[in-house]
Amino acid sequence: MKAVFLMLLCLLSTAALALEPGERLAPWTLLDQFEVPYTLNDKTHILLVARDMDGAKLVNAALEDKPKGYLEQRQAVFLADISRMPGVIANLFALPKMRGYNYRILLDRDARIASRYPAGEGEVLWLQLEDGKLVEQKVFKEAGALKSALEAGGK
Template sequence: MPSSFTLLPLMLPALAGTAELQVGDTAPALSLNDQHDTARTTLSVSRFLLFSADKDGSNLADAVLEGQTGETMEQAGIAYVADISAMPAMVTKMFAMPKLRKRPYPVLLGRAAEDTMNLPRQAGQVTVIELNGESVASIAFMSDVSALRARLGLTA
């Protein structure tokens, strides 16, 4: 059986063809499992898709979404996706998943790098993808809890 390093050159053309999401593109139709292994899709989001790609971004999203529930996020039109693909499996299983399962709102999990590779990201920030129907209206990178809560229309 070939090693993953042998297969990597075969995969590079496919990976290179996936462009980063931009304003005007069709909204991403991500189908991922949440922290409770419930299949969810971002298509149900009517307004905002939040994305964190690292620990600092995740901590920021946690602070912004504190006090929210699945119902309040649905009413506000917010879905949250976290890329956990770089996290070692043991850390994910022993520490991250128990913590994630305590959250009262769904967190869609990108467990493989290709799950979220076309979502724009900046280190230590939350990506805010604003949707207008089925298209991307704006993309912003935010690192301030108050500003992000205000942008999402969440009360303190």
């Protein structure tokens, strides 16, 4: 009986995490790879979320030939969950490499923000926002498709 109750509780908690169109995203603030804070606000139109290294690599591949400011021009931000990365690795290798990228990466070091969004392993979650409310969500598992969507401006 306890097992059934726990399973039901898990299912209900998963359903509670699902985002629905029209839902307002709670504001949050994170530091980027340069230790500069960013707060999610009503001007953000696209929120890209990667919960693992493979998802982050998709974003990097989609943006590798884009100029500095490319995401900002689209009112887009990239949130990367780096909570599973050992601190020594992050500080000695990953962060210095990220500082060389032409785009801003909002770093969730303890998964307190990224865990709000249902991004899966090896994928990028795209949240289309309007005035802080969710309009649409998409999942990308291929860099070319993500790149095309960004070029189209989310349409």
